[in-house]
Amino acid sequence: MSEHDQYHDPSNVINPEHAEHHVVQPITYIAVFGTLLLGTLITVLAADVDMGVFNPIIALGIASFKAVVVILFFMHVKWQSKLIKMTVGAGFFTFLVLITMTLSDYISRSWGLW
Amino acid sequence: MDNAIATHPHEHAEHHEHVALPQHRHHFETEQQQREAGSFGMWLFLLTEIMFFGGMFFAYLLYRNWYNPAFVAASNQLNVKEGAINTVILIASGFFMALGVWAAEVRKQKLLVIFLVLTTIFGFAFLGVKADEYHEKYEKHHIPGASFDIREFVNPPIDAKTGQPDQKPMSPDMAQKTQLFFFLYFAMTGMHAFHMILGLGILFWLIWRANRGEFSAGYVAPIENFGLYWHFVDIVWLFLFPLLYLINRHPLK
Amino acid sequence: MSATTHHTIVNLPDQSTAELPKRNYLNNEHGLLSWLLTGDHKRIGILYLISITFFFFLGGAFAGLIRLELLTPQPDLVASDTYNKFFTMHGLIMIFLFLVPSVPATIGNFLIPIMIGAKDLAFPKINLLSWYLYLGGALFTLIALVQGGVDTGWTFTTPLSTHYLNTHVITAATGVFIVGFSSIFTGLNFIVTIHRMRAPGMTWFRMPLFVWSNYAASILMVLGTPVLAITIVLVALERTLGIGVFDPTKGGDPLLFQHLFWFYSHPAVYIMILPGMGVISEVISTFSRKRVFGYTAVAFSSVAIALFGFFVWAHHMFIMGVSNYSALVFSLLTMLVAVPSAIKVFNWAFTLQKGSITFETPMLYAFAFIGLFTIGGLTGVFLGSLGMDIHLTETYFIVAHFHYVMVGGMLMAFLAGIHFWWPKMTGRMYPESVSKLSAVVSFIGFNLTFMPQFILGYLGMPRRYHAYPAEYQVLNVLSTAGATVLGVGFLMPLIYLAWSLKYGAIAGNNPWQATGLEWQIQSPPLTENFIEVPIVDHEAYDYEWLEHKTANEVTTVG
Numbered sequence: 005m006s007e008h009d010q011y012h013d014p015s016n017v018i019n020p021e022h023a024e025h026h027v028v029q030p031i032t033y034i035a036v037f038g039t040l041l042l043g044t045l046i047t048v049l050a051a052d053v054d055m056g057v058f059n060p061i062i063a064l065g066i067a068s069f070k071a072v073v074v075i076l077f078f079m080h081v082k083w084q085s086k087l088i089k090m091t092v093g094a095g096f097f098t099f100l101v102l103i104t105m106t107l108s109d110y111i112s113r114s115w116g117l118w
Numbered sequence: 119m120d121n122a123i124a125t126h127p128h129e130h131a132e133h134h135e136h137v138a139l140p141q142h143r144h145h146f147e148t149e150q151q152q153r154e155a156g157s158f159g160m161w162l163f164l165l166t167e168i169m170f171f172g173g174m175f176f177a178y179l180l181y182r183n184w185y186n187p188a189f190v191a192a193s194n195q196l197n198v199k200e201g202a203i204n205t206v207i208l209i210a211s212g213f214f215m216a217l218g219v220w221a222a223e224v225r226k227q228k229l230l231v232i233f234l235v236l237t238t239i240f241g242f243a244f245l246g247v248k249a250d251e252y253h254e255k256y257e258k259h260h261i262p263g264a265s266f267d268i269r270e271f272v273n274p275p276i277d278a279k280t281g282q283p284d285q286k287p288m289s290p291d292m293a294q295k296t297q298l299f300f301f302l303y304f305a306m307t308g309m310h311a312f313h314m315i316l317g318l319g320i321l322f323w324l325i326w327r328a329n330r331g332e333f334s335a336g337y338v339a340p341i342e343n344f345g346l347y348w349h350f351v352d353i354v355w356l357f358l359f360p361l362l363y364l365i366n367r368h369p370l371k
Numbered sequence: 372m373s374a375t376t377h378h379t380i381v382n383l384p385d386q387s388t389a390e391l392p393k394r395n396y397l398n399n400e401h402g403l404l405s406w407l408l409t410g411d412h413k414r415i416g417i418l419y420l421i422s423i424t425f426f427f428f429l430g431g432a433f434a435g436l437i438r439l440e441l442l443t444p445q446p447d448l449v450a451s452d453t454y455n456k457f458f459t460m461h462g463l464i465m466i467f468l469f470l471v472p473s474v475p476a477t478i479g480n481f482l483i484p485i486m487i488g489a490k491d492l493a494f495p496k497i498n499l500l501s502w503y504l505y506l507g508g509a510l511f512t513l514i515a516l517v518q519g520g521v522d523t524g525w526t527f528t529t530p531l532s533t534h535y536l537n538t539h540v541i542t543a544a545t546g547v548f549i550v551g552f553s554s555i556f557t558g559l560n561f562i563v564t565i566h567r568m569r570a571p572g573m574t575w576f577r578m579p580l581f582v583w584s585n586y587a588a589s590i591l592m593v594l595g596t597p598v599l600a601i602t603i604v605l606v607a608l609e610r611t612l613g614i615g616v617f618d619p620t621k622g623g624d625p626l627l628f629q630h631l632f633w634f635y636s637h638p639a640v641y642i643m644i645l646p647g648m649g650v651i652s653e654v655i656s657t658f659s660r661k662r663v664f665g666y667t668a669v670a671f672s673s674v675a676i677a678l679f680g681f682f683v684w685a686h687h688m689f690i691m692g693v694s695n696y697s698a699l700v701f702s703l704l705t706m707l708v709a710v711p712s713a714i715k716v717f718n719w720a721f722t723l724q725k726g727s728i729t730f731e732t733p734m735l736y737a738f739a740f741i742g743l744f745t746i747g748g749l750t751g752v753f754l755g756s757l758g759m760d761i762h763l764t765e766t767y768f769i770v771a772h773f774h775y776v777m778v779g780g781m782l783m784a785f786l787a788g789i790h791f792w793w794p795k796m797t798g799r800m801y802p803e804s805v806s807k808l809s810a811v812v813s814f815i816g817f818n819l820t821f822m823p824q825f826i827l828g829y830l831g832m833p834r835r836y837h838a839y840p841a842e843y844q845v846l847n848v849l850s851t852a853g854a855t856v857l858g859v860g861f862l863m864p865l866i867y868l869a870w871s872l873k874y875g876a877i878a879g880n881n882p883w884q885a886t887g888l889e890w891q892i893q894s895p896p897l898t899e900n901f902i903e904v905p906i907v908d909h910e911a912y913d914y915e916w917l918e919h920k921t922a923n924e925v926t927t928v929g
Contacts, residue, residue: 022154024205027223029217037213044205044359048198051364063360071353078216078349080342085154087566088161095499099172100592100680106176106630109697116695145490145568147904155493155567162559164595173601173631177616185622262614295622301614305605 027085036077043070141337153339160343164350167313171354174309178302180360181295187288188295191271193365194285195260196303197251201363204247205355211240212352215345222341227334232343234325237348240319248311255300262301268293303362310358313351320344391770391798395895401793404832409844410495411898416481417796418502420789423469423477424865426509430464433457438820441847446838454837455522456538458867462525463543467550468509470781471639474646475592476505476557479585480785480790481796483561485889485896488905493563498558504553511546515539515650524835526636529617529628533609540610544603551596551603554642558592561585570888572907575671579887579911580663584649584671591638591645599635602628629691635682641680644744644776645673647733647784648715651737654787655719657885658734659726662912665718672711680706680774686762689760698757705755710824712748716741731883732803735810743779743817747772751827765835768828771821786813793868798895801871806864811862819853886917 047066051059076082081092139149147153182189218233259267273294274283324344327333333341396413406414436457440448449457484492492498499880515521521543523532565586571576606628607612613623617628656663663669685693685701693701719741728734750772753759763769793801823846828834832843839847881890888905889896909916 020324021159025153028220030217030220033213033220036216037209040209040213040320041206043405044209047360047364051198051360051367059366063364064357067357067360070356074212074349074353074356078212078352078467081344084157088158091158091161091165094590094594095168098165098681099168099175102169102172102598102634103176104178104293105685105701106627106634107179107628108700109693110180111692111694112696113692144899145495146493151567155563158567159494159497159559159563162562162593163555166555166559166593168597169594170597170601173598173605176631177605177627180624180627181616181622263612298615299623301616305608305614305616 022084023085023088026080028077028080028083032077037075039073040070043073135306139335139337153342156343157324157338157346158262160346164346167350171306171309174302174306175361178306181298181302182361182365183297183349185292185295187286188271188292191285191288191293192260192296192299192303193362194367195258197254198363199368200247200251201359203268203361204244207240207244207247208352208355211237213342213351214240215348219338219342220326222333222338225289225334225336227328227331229237230328231325234321234328234337234341238318238321238325239315241321245311245314245318248307252304260300262297262304264302266297267321268296271296306358306362310351310354313354317344317348320347389877390667391877392893392895392897394897395680395798395893396749396898397798397895409500409792410491410499410500412484412492412495413481413796415495415498415502415898415900416477416479417504419472419476419480422502422505422509423472426464426468427861428865429462429917430469431858433461433464435854435858437461438851440837441839444839444841444844444847449837451837453520455524456688456837458518458835459521459524463512463521463547465777466525466639466643467547468512470504470643470777471550472505472557473643473781473785474650474788475561475588475642476501476553476584478650478785478792479581479646480557481887482792483566483582483585484564485892485900486526486582486887487565487568487573488888488901488907489564489568490899490901492560493568494560496874498560501553501556501560504549504556507549508546509547511549513541515542515546517769518542526632527603527606529606529609529625530619532606533617541607544607544915548600548603553591555596558589558596560798561589563591564771565589570905570907574907576667577907577910578670579649580652580666580669580673581649582647583674587673588642590674590677591642591680593643595635595638598631599639602631602635605631621899625858626688626691626693629688630685630692634681634685637684637687638677638680640773640776641676643781645676647740647781647788648673650784650788650791651719651740653714653885653887654733654791655722655735656912657791657883658731658737659728659912660861661722661726662910662914663718664721664724665714666911668714669718672714675711676708679704679711683708683755686755686760689757690764702755704715704758706752709748716745716748730807731790732801732806733787733791734808735807735814736783736790739810739814739817740780740783740787741785741812743775747775747777747780748773763828765833766828767824767832767834770834771824771828774821774824779821783813786810789868791883792889793871794882795889795894795896797872797875798878799871799875800878800882801864801875802867805867809860809863809867812863813857816853816856816858816860819852820850820857823847823849823853886912 013014043066050062051065053059055062075092081089142149143152146155151295214233214236218237219229221230221233256260258270259265269290272290274285274287276283324333324340327346330340396411400409407420409415409418436449437454440446440454440457443599446454476554478493480498484490521536521538521540523536523538523540523543527540527544527547565578565582605614605616609617613621616623617625619625652663652669663820683701683705685697689702725823750768754763754772790801790806793799827843827846827850830843832839878894880893883890888907890904892901
């Protein structure tokens with residue numbers, strides 16, 4: 005980082021915590037709306053088909069896809085700074101830590117006991 | 119006073135073309151800084167919400183695996199039609215909220231108010247359907263507690279057409295675990311509905327302020343940040359719907 | 372820097388000529404309302420300081436009662452369930468109403484914006500709200516206390532808290548729930564402020580280490596506390612409605628409560644200790660007149676502690692029936708936390724090396740911190756290893772361990788910070804000799820209280836009982852005697868700091884000749900902190916910059 009830049013940065017503009025403001029147009033929202041409705045339809049239909057172990061995987065997969073679409077477009081994360089993207093990631097990461105580390109106990113509790 | 123380490127050479131360079139908004143608070147140097155700080159703060163709050171719901175989602179995950187038959191049977195007692203309709207209603211509400219943010223950005227006051235009102239109406243529609251579902255649970259004795267009834271899980275009603283029980287009978291011991299499912303159902307949807315009620319309260323306040331034109335002169339942060347909250351509540355439902363309603367529908371059909 | 376050691380001995384300024392600034396944050400507005408409705412981070416810090424001091428002494432009173440009961444082997448002072456209420460209220464008050472908000476909400480609130488060159492925290496109203504939430508939660512805790520107390524232990528362990536106790540669990544749980552939100556809002560405010568409000572030139576690696584450590588603690592507050600909140604909600608629902616999620620008779624798992632509870636409560640101990648480590652970095656650097664050795668390593672070790680903190684919680688549950696394999700993983704991960712903690716301790720030691728050390732009161736407290744925290748940390752390694760843990764857990768060894776970290780570590784750091792920044796907060800010096808005495812008294816009293824408890828625990832005295840076999844009496848008497856000395860050591864600062872508000876010597880802007888931005892402005896500071904936005908062109912702890920700056924000033928004045 006050059007010395008000069010540091011004197012001219014009242015709102016930390018030059019760093020990765022900043023992103024230019026972007027106004028999302030309604031056409032994007034309409035497309036997202038359609039995608040979400042389609043996703044809901046597919047989830048309901050897929051639940052009626054017996055796919056064994058894949059039923060919950062597909063249901064959760066579609067739900068996650070819908071959530072990502074909402075986060076990226078409705079919540080504008082696609083146009084946000086790296087800081088915000090990392091923040092969103094951190095939330096889900098911590099949730100995953102909670103799940104995996106706790107499950108590590110529940111899954112292995114009966115190992116060696118049969 | 120020796121606190122001036124050096125003076126700021128370009129202190130007012132940022133303000134050359136527009137007048138400062140009245141909502142610009144003194145401790146932020148620029149409006150952009152204030153806006154980004156606000157939205158970052160909102161995101162951090164949503165992180166806490168993820169972890170708040172996360173605890174319940176984990177409890178659900180654990181017991182669903184432990185007592186899968188009970189969870190399947192109990193889940194099949196939920197009203198998928200109403201659940202799906204509610205999903206669509208909530209997506210629509212979120213859609214209008216997103217449009218509301220756009221209307222505020224392009225400074226269209228009337229449009230903003232209309233979109234916020236639509237968001238509110240769909241929010242109430244969701245709660246109405248939810249209340250109807252809760253009522254149905256009450257009538258079927260599916261509310262955990264003293265009046266909870268496991269009979270229909272132990273001795274499922276006979277289907278008139280086929281002469282067979284409409285699902286596999288369960289041992290009373292496993293059937294008891296349906297109560298755990300319904301508890302989680304009420305805790306998770308209840309906590310979700312509670313967030314919706316809070317949001318609707320804030321929406322009324324925002325509509326009132328939007329109607330006075332507060333958000334159509336370049337100051338959109340409250341609308342934007344409330345939008346983030348509202349979409350987050352949507353996302354929680356997007357997961358709740360398949361997890362609670364659609365565990366395993368096919369034995370029914 | 373070692374080459375220029377003779378330059379870096381900065382003479383402390385002559386304070387006899389110093390004057391209190393006419394206008395400052397304390398006299399900018401008058402009246403009670405101007406305090407209760409303030410948005411000024413410095414005033415909110417002071418409000419927090421007053422509140423947590425009250426609760427510290429309330430919690431301390433319960434500690435005194437516990438030690439008094441344990442003076443004799445017989446259960447003669449109080450009944451066993453009253454004793455349970457004593458240690459529960461002691462734990463609840465000390466953890467949620469004192470330790471968690473101690474450094475961040477008081478010193479952090481006061482200093483973080485100044486240290487990064489901002490006028491205020493990003494959200495002043497939310498900052499005030501967080502203080503009111505703290506008061507609300509404290510009120511519920513006090514109501515639970517007045518109604519007759521709670522005896523669950525501060526951990527609200529199920530099924531004890533949900534099925535077997537007839538005390539005011541819900542009231543106390545509500546209090547903890549509300550205080551949790553106060554801590555979330557403080558953490559959120561700090562993170563946004565540190566990211567978005569830094570002055571020009573204040574890059575991440577020019578920030579004082581106090582800011583880094585509070586940043587790390589804030590991440591833990593934001594991500595951990597909500598899990599505690601939902602767990603407490605579930606306990607309350609279980610107790611009132613019998614929902615069964617933690618109730619084995621209905622298919623629930625009591626261990627799920629432990630997992631969720633410790634998912635917050637283990638990171639919570641890092642919420643408590645990390646800001647204290649930040650204070651120590653500042654104090655050690657100032658009184659050895661050296662840049663903190665390995666600045667980057669110390670900064671990142673704070674973040675590493677925060678990150679690892681989320682992976683180790685099950686070491687609280689080794690004897691509760693968690694899977695052996697999982698326990699093995701958690702034990703290994705627990706050892707990993709020792710690495711960043713040791714990095715900090717070694718770096719402080721290297722900072723001292725060849726420094727121009729002076730022994731002002733904050734430095735004495737900082738020395739106490741380093742020694743006591745190291746003992747507390749190392750005994751934590753004993754407890755983290757699976758075999759030792761089975762012998763030591765639920766004994767007085769564990770009580771001694773976490774008191775070495777929390778009291779010997781955090782409280783000493785808190786007192787170091789309060790003394791160090793007292794001139795900045797109030798504009799007046801504390802009395803130096805009596806405060807040195809109090810630091811020594813606390814140190815002796817502390818060790819006398821808790822060192823015998825290590826031995827007691829190793830010999831097998833279980834915690835949470837109000838009677839014990841007569842063989843343990845000598846050590847218990849020592850411990851109680853130590854607690855008395857410790858109590859005196861903690862009461863002394865209360866008295867002489869209050870005295871100094873009126874009679875202390877005027878401090879001047881920079882009585883320690885420290886380098887932080889907070890020392891370059893007047894004391895007490897203006898409401899808006901800086902007259903002009905500062906531009907930072909030097910690293911933290913740059914004593915040559917300070918000397919250069921001071922030298923220049925003398926020429927201009929002359």
